[in-house]
Amino acid sequence: MAHNAQGEHHSPSYGLLTGIWLGLLWLTGFTVWAASIDLGFLNIVAAMAIATTKASLVVLIFMHLKYENWMLKGFVLMTFAILAIFIGFTFFDTVYR
């Protein structure tokens, strides 16, 4: 974990940010490649898993969530949980109706 001059607020280093950027580019190539092979239903699962990995990197490092206090982490987790509940439950309701 990098400390800046003030030592008060943590901030990721240029090197870490660049590494995350390269990782995001690699995952973009990976998701395009994964879509080119026929996995049936698993294609959409793979695409969403890769997208969620990318989203986690952006939220944790680019958006600094990794360095925030537990309250903000809890808020973000709760928001994504609510989103998953309202999308997931409605989806399953329409699938098995």
Added chain:
Amino acid sequence: MTSGALSQMNNAHKDYEGAKLGMWLFLFTELLLFGGLFLLYSVYLRRYQVQFHAASQELDVVMGTTNTIVLITSSWFVAMGVAALKRGEIARAKGLTLATIAFALVFLVIKYFEWGAKFHHGLFPGGAELATREQGQMVYFALYFAMTGLHGVHVVVGMGVLGLAWWLMHSGHSTGKDYVFLENTGLYWHLVDLIWIYLFPLFYLIT
């Protein structure tokens, strides 16, 4: 280093944690706004899986991939800009902010050509060609224009806010000690990137 006006400003009440929490709360409402559209997408994808796949073949994967790279790179620029400003490297932070705006513009130009081609071929809600297609393809393109359109509006707004962040650094209002405006702008810009990370596979890569 600090002019009279600046030291006056530093004495004014500033709530760094509050400002950042407020920005996150706004981002939560944005997530739920797009969440409604993602919900519609998931239900219709299930209902019209074959038509969605057929319609997605109309999109240009090269352009979509290019735009993904452009937006991820702009996201990296603004993250580096925030890190630079926190280190007090104002010139570098300003340059990176301008680079972010430039890449946002590139994204919109590519989007313009993509949308232009679809309109040219009558593939828009109410368009002649789309009217001959199956119901599922109409739903696909309605969602495509609604979701990438709403996302595009966010890109335009983001460019304006990034421009304001640049001006605040240029005029000495944002400094290495008072950087929350650029940091919050960065948070907003990363959210725009985050939404595209999901839009790209859902519209360009579904099989």
